[in-house]
Amino acid sequence: MTITYDPKHPKYLDEKDVRDELTRVYDLCHGCRLCFKFCTSFPTLFDFIDQHDDQDAGKLTVAQQDQVIDECFQCKLCYINCPYIPGQSEWELDFPRLMLRADAMRHANDQVSLRDRVTTNVMGRTDLLGKVATKTAPVMNKMMGAKPGSFVRKAIEVTTGVSGERVLPPFAKQRFTTWFKRRPKLRIGKRQGRVAVFPTCLVEYQAPGIGHDLVKVYERNGVECTLADTTQCCGAPFLHSGDIESFTKIAEKNVAALANTVRKGNDIVVPQPTCGYVLKKDYLDYVGGPDAQLVAEHTFDASEYLIKLHKAEGTSLDTEFNGDIPExxxxxxxxxxxxxxxxxxxxxxxxxxxxxxxxxxxxxxxxxxxxxxxxxxxxxxxxxxxxxxxxxxxxxxxxxxxxxxxxxxxxxxxxxxxxxxxxxxxxxxxxxxx
Incomplete structure (x- = not known):
């Protein structure tokens, strides 16, 4: 059994090694139970182990181990609350990254259904989908905006694996980067910073208004904005589905481009938290090296950067608010x-x-x-x-x-x-x- 969260480790995708590590971690989690409230993975795990009089985590079947994995949706809150995390405990328990390892092992060993692979390919190719959808927004949004549970939504579910019961966000008619390139360039008087916007797929294709307001708020506060050298998807859908080969290909290209962005004198701002987490944390694990470290050190959540500016010596935010302020x-x-x-x-x-x-x-x-x-x-x-x-x-x-x-x-x-x-x-x- 190998305690490793390094995707490059030779045992990372070894099934026996992964399942032995699952047994070790499941036993620790069962004894602690601090994370019972965060997702169904933990109550499911505890119920499975409690079925045995000796409460032996090693008696879980492969199917039971996998159900716990499938119910983890990578919220990562258990990591924040876990007393056994690497660097703070000899047990070196990182539940979210172990679940990523288990997903990757199952994907590499063909233990993922064809339907799952199809769904991952549909959801993972966000740039292709976004480019097509924004060009055909009226038609696409009519289909996606159909009533949950309707025939149209059921048909979409059958063909793509996307739930027919969820309300889906519509696509914009104009992409954020198109708007950014066409807008008049604003001359910054007293410059307080330089950032490159990594818009994320959600802002690029579905919520460009967030990007519009980000740029305008930043420029009002003396921050010069440009686009990052890459605006393609961060790769999170592939990572969270266990397809680390596809994720790593995307990550390597993004790291190289984003490192180049930083070397031009820019910090990187990300308006969506999942994508920001990937740039700050996951690229270090799956790509590594000085470029990934450089990107991580210069990547900020959109609000994080502004507060850093406000608290730094010699810079501050405009606090004159004369518009609509809710109570x-x-x-x-x-x-x-x-x-x-x-x-x-x-x-x-x-x-x-x-x-x-x-x-x-x-x-x-x-x-x-x-x-x-x-x-x-x-x-x-x-x-x-x-x-x-x-x-x-x-x-x-x-x-x-x-x-x-x-x-x-x-x-x-x-x-x-x-x-x-x-x-x-x-x-x-x-x-x-x-």
Whole structure:
């Protein structure tokens, strides 16, 4: 048995080694139980082990081990709360990365169904899908916007594996990068920073308004904006589905391009938390080397960068807000932002407007693409329903959240449109929505 989270280790994809490591970790988790509330993986695991009088994790069947793996949706919250993580405990337990290893092992050993592979290929090729969808937005959005459970949505589910029960985010008619390249170049008076925007697929193809407001808020605060040398998908859908070969190919190209962006004197800002996590953390594991380290050190969440600017010596944000400022804001903190351990920078940013912030820290159950897969809807939708209940209970005048997919779950469960924090800040400045 090898305790390793290094994808390049010779035993990383060895099935016996992985399953022995699963037994070790499952036994530790069963004895601790601190993470029972984060997802169904842990209650399922505990129930399986409790079926045996001696509570021996080694007696779990392969199918039982795999069910625990399948129910993990990489929220990464257990890592934040685990007392046994590498560097802090001799047990060196990293549950999310072990689940990634197990998924990769199953994918490499042909233990993934054809349907799963088809779904991964559909969801993973976000740039191809986005380019086609934005050019055919009226038709595509009519299909995707069909009533959940309808014949159209069931047909989409059968052919693509995307759940016919979920509300899907529409595609934009104009991509963010198209807007950016066509806009008049603004001359920055007192420059406080230089950033390259890595828009992510969600902002590029589905929510370019987030990117518009990011650029305008940054420029108002003396930050010169350009596009990163690559704006292609970060590769997260492939990584979270176990296809590390496809993920690594994407990651290597992105690391080279983004390192070049940094060497031009730019920091990289990312408006979506899952993609930011991939650039900061996963590229280090799966690509490694000085370029990946350089990218990680210069990558910031969109709000994180602004707060860093505000607190640094010699720079500060404009705190004159003359636009629309809600009295109370309900702010949903996405799991993949919390997992970055940077603090609640979007909350801090919105507090500068004078609004009162109400935090909601319930997971959305989306986490990348996991919650949109048809086979996961039965587990994912109830998690989203809990989030919806918390949003309604908070009762803020405006609902916000950094993750566009989680915001979609909020819309699905409450009927309320959840804005990105930078959109709230833009309106508070009086910057009109395009």
């Amino acid at each position: 109370t804001i309900t702010y949903h903190t996405p799991c993949h932002l919390r997992a970055q351990n940077i603090g609640l920078k979007s909350r801090d940013l919105m507090k500068l407007t004078g609004a009162k912030i109400k935090l909601v820290q319930q997971c959305s159950g989306i986490d990348g693409m996991w919650g949109l897969r048809a086979e996961n809807a039965e587990l994912s939708i109830p998690i989203g329903r809990k989030l919806g209940d918390e949003i309604i209970k908070a009762g803020g005048d405006v609902v916000t959240g950094d993750c566009h997919l989680a915001n979609g779950a909020i819309n699905e469960q409450t009927g309320q449109i959840s804005l990105h924090p930078l959109q709230v800040v833009a309106r508070a400045y009086g910057i009109p929505e395009e």
